[in-house]
Amino acid sequence: MxxxxxxxxxxxxxxxxxxxxxxxxxxxxxxxxxxxxxxxKLFPSIEIFEADQNYEYTANVVRVLGALTARSYADGPIAPSSTTLNKVSDIFQSGSEHVPFENVLQGMLSISWGGFFLELYRAIEQLYAVPRLAALVEAWPTSLPYRNLADLLESHLAWRPKEDDALAKIIAECDDTIVAPLRESFSGHRDGDQEIAAEKIAADIYKVRNGLVHFRAALGTVQRTDEEWDDMISAMLDLVKDVYRRHGARFNLEPEA
Structure with a gap:
């Protein structure tokens, strides 16, 4: 029936x-x-999911779609490990409501590892102004969301943060559970371990970004194994979840009185 x-x-x-x-x-x-x-055995396998209305994420169709896609992902053009797919699912289910979930979903549906990386990079890029704005608001209080403040500074003063410097400041705020995977996956070619500073990790991440975005002989192409890409994506997922947990609300909303 x-x-x-x-x-x-x-x-x-x-x-x-x-x-x-x-x-x-x-x-x-x-x-x-x-x-x-x-x-x-004559029909395709069927998986049935029921959305629990008690969870906040089920009110957002993109989050539901992302969680289901992560849990059922198989035989796609890239091969994320089960650990990485669990992290993707976790972002959709328990990440801050301010995470740009469309980017994460688009990344997971990319036909290449580089496409996945760039979508996660864009999610972090949106918050590049936050460390500077937080310091500014300490001296010049305002209830404007950081998003609005960043827009005003760029449109009226032509100011925007330098990307690698801003990324370094964001990484420097994170604890070592977030920094260590970034260090190992992006900066493993450097000598030392704990001595590799946030600035160098940020420079290595930014170099990958440039190699994917720009098509110039001097930059070369980004060559990584599936395992290396998987480690990089896994580390970026941790970073996205962490920074939006800490800064997402202040970036998008006025602080509560």
Whole structure:
């Protein structure tokens, strides 16, 4: 009944169906219906999800779609590990409501690792002005959301943060559970470990960004193995979730009185 109502078509070919159930039909002695196991193998696997309305994220269709896509991702053009896919799902389900979920979803649906990386980079890029604005507001209080303040400074004073410097300041604010994976995945080629400063990590991330965005011989192309890309994406997911947890509300909203 469920199969006929949902109009799910068999995945098996006609000959396979004939071989599986062709000898069994009404009028054959002893026939009392088909075994479910014989029928189900003729149809594609079905996964059913039920959205729990008690969760905040289920009110946002992009978050629901992102969580379902992460949990059911298989045989795509890239091959994120189960750990990375769990992090993607976690961002959609429990990340700050201010995370730009469209970017994360678009990244996961990209046909290349580089596309995924760039969408996560864009999510961080939006907050580049935050460290400077936080210092400014300490000296010049305002209730304007940081987003509005950044817009005013750029449109009236032509000010915007320098990208690698701003990224370094954002990374420097994070604790080592966030910084260590970034250091290992982006700056592992450098000598030392704990001695690699946020500025160098930011420079290495920015170099990957430039190599993907610009098409110049001097920059070369970004060559990484699937495992290396997976580590980089995993580290960026941690960074996105952390910075929006700390800064997302102040960036988009006026602070509560």
């Amino acid at each position: 469920a199969l006929t109502q949902s109009d799910i078509q068999p995945s098996a070919k006609g000959l396979e169906i004939l071989e599986a159930i062709g000898d069994l039909h009404g009028g054959v002695e002893g026939f009392d219906g088909y075994e479910l196991s014989a029928i189900t």
